[in-house]
Amino acid sequence: MKWKLLTVLFAAMFVLAACGGGGDEGSSGDSGGDTGTEEQESSGESSGGEVDSAAAEEAFQANCASCHGGDLGGGVGPALDSVGADMSQDDIVTIIQNGRGDMPAQDVDEETATQIAGWLAQKK
Template identity: 55%
Template sequence: MKRNILPFGIIAIVGIFISIIVFYVGVHQRDDIRLAEENGGEPVEEQGEVATDPEEIFSSSCASCHGQDLSGGAGPDLTSVGSSLSAEDIHNIIMNGQGAMPGGLVGNEEADVLAEWLSEMK
């Protein structure tokens, strides 16, 4: 009985290509992991990617919990946060977290921009 080996050949070729793709992706991830380890385990931030518009930063990083209009939701109301906290206090909360809020959701420069903007909310 003669068996057709064509399906087995196709499976072998596809397997080889998948192995090459996985290897190629893994090599680049190894470099990213090494750079992160050299940076103390923190992800490496690209230069020039710091947002300077506080409303844009808030919309992308904070609005899901604090509401698009700062009125609260899963997180507290921030419409008058500047009347009780200074920009430095707000910056520390953004970077270190407080309660259920995790710290480090934005970079240090973006936290400065957000803290300054939120401290004006009175």
């Protein structure tokens, strides 16, 4: 019985640690995905500039996908496949930097947070 409890606690700790996301990885530009590229080629709506969708998706995969799903479909965290319909880029940046609910603040620089948020804001 103790081993089962320890196993469950260890697994829960592992899942929660995975949501802390790194941010130490460099941008090598090999995202491998082309999800929504037509939408992403339009400019970021609230930033007023272009969103580098490949770099933004790579940053998302490195920092967010472990909880929100690699396909934005959710997992431990909520689905983000249409988050742009409900939130602006600025709202998303605030959540990335400060956390919200069960989501802890992410250890990413402001540029990365803005890049990810601009990409997610296009998901409607």
